[in-house]
Amino acid sequence: MSEYYQAKDTDQSKRIDKLLADIIDDASRSQVQGWLKEDLVLVNEQPVKSNYKIQEGDVITWTIPEPKPLELKAENIDLEIVYEDRDVIVVNKPSGMVVHPSAGHESGTLVNALLYHCDDLSGINGVERPGIVHRIDKDTSGLLMVAKHDRAHESLVTQLKDKTVERKYMAIVHGSISHEYGTIDAPIGRDTKDRQRMAVVEGGRDAVTHFKVLDHFPEFTLVECTLETGRTHQIRVHMRYINHPLAGDPKYGPRKTLDLDGQALHAKTLGFDHPTTGERLTFEIEPPAEFTETIQHLRNRS
Structure with a gap:
């Protein structure tokens, strides 16, 4: 097509x-x-x-030519495992790593690394996305939960649908946000003017993002965003919608304004109920060096 x-x-x-x-x-x-x-x-x-x-x-x-069938290969790629048991794995995905193989990204993905790390992953999402319950974008860093078997997968997906999974992100956005807290409740779908992007559109899928300001810098603001829903590119689209696009975002932001490889977005907090024990598990991870160095650079400028 x-x-x-x-x-x-x-x-x-x-x-x-x-x-x-x-x-x-x-x-x-x-x-x-x-x-x-x-x-x-x-x-x-x-x-x-x-x-x-x-x-x-x-x-x-x-x-785009029809994709050739992918041959998933286990690859010995370093993984930062934050938590693991017989049911789930929580990993800290680095910026620049694609979550699962696709055309143009047949190797070097998180799935390739997971296949080397463990023998069993859930098969609900098919052979190309074993264990993958949710995704974060290639250039977004941070926490992801992975299911080792189908029962765990079904539990985690249900929690996502019921909005009981806690997902908090740190982001550097353009401009100064004048209020300390806010909620963006705006539906997201394909951009009618550009099919390669998502946008706030009438008739789109419900999407809710809560945010609070963590710090102010000249021309930029550091925010914490909490997802109530999980639409494609949700934080990137919503922050652009309120005229505060993410710094470094090649798809939704202005031309490069900070020395970043992709959008300044980090999945810092992940909380969910363990699929077997029901125990509430919450994990936090600091952003990568590039992110923290950018924050320090902005603080020094101010």
Whole structure:
């Protein structure tokens, strides 16, 4: 199936391979370059090279080939295990790691690492996403819960649906938020103007994010966001909706304003009821060095 995108003024002079890697979910730059070589990407109905510079108004069309069946391989990748027993694993996913294999990300994912680490993972989400109960974006760091068997998986999914799972994130956003607390209750669905993004749209799925301000800096604010629901890109979309997009966000934010590899978002707190014992488990993890160094840099500037 073909997709298209019309270039905006903010896309002017960007390389075609870089632009498409930013706007196509789960597409890597090298993968886009392969499509360009095969003439699967056209600009104004003409094939172009990877170094083509975008002009405002260019109409870009692409056809993503049918994915080849993935062969999941166990890979000896370092994992930070925060908690593990016979039912669940809680991991601290680093920024830059994709959660499960997909086209363009067949290896190096959290699932590849989990398969090496343990023999059993739940199969409810199919062979490509064993054990995966929920996801966080590639460039978001932090806590994820993983199910080792189907009964544990079903329990954790039910808790997510019942909104009893505690999920708190730290984020650096643009601008100064004038009030200390807030709730964003706005439905999220596909952006009607750009199918590669999510947006607050009429008729979208219910989405609720609570936030509180942790610190103020010149031009930026450090916030804690608590998810009541778990829609795709929810915090990124909601903060953009209130005109405070995440720093470093290539999809929903302004052009790069801080030296970050992706959005400044960290899943710091995760709480759920153990699927077997019913005991309430709560975990907290500090953000990675890049995140804390950015906060310190902003404090020094102020």
